[in-house]
Amino acid sequence: MQREDLLIKIGFSHDASKRSKQLMGANACDLKILLTMDGGQPLETELHKRFKIDNHHGEWFRPSLELMNFINENIAKDKVNERAATARWATTSLKIANDGASE
Secondary structure, three states, X not given: OEEOOOOEEOOOOOOHHHHHHHHHHHHOOOEEOOOOOOOHHHHHHHHHHXXXXXXXXXXXXXXXXXXXXXXHHHHHHXXXXXXXXXXXXXXXXXXXXXXXXXX
């Protein structure tokens, strides 16, 4: 999540949308979810270590070039995965439709 002042939160949550709303109330500023990833607390710990030089305080990090590149690369991967999943769904749907039509 990114705050209006550009700090980025690297944190773990079971429900990112709900957590975002909680944080907006606590921080009195708008937040934007930049990226969600599977991995839970182990990934959170790994990312905190990886970007510790950019740590501002707690789970809030400055948007360094390395951190922003990491975010953008993973957003791009998500988009590729979404397109691949959509293509698989479309292919499966088409196959089912074609199988139904040949009966």
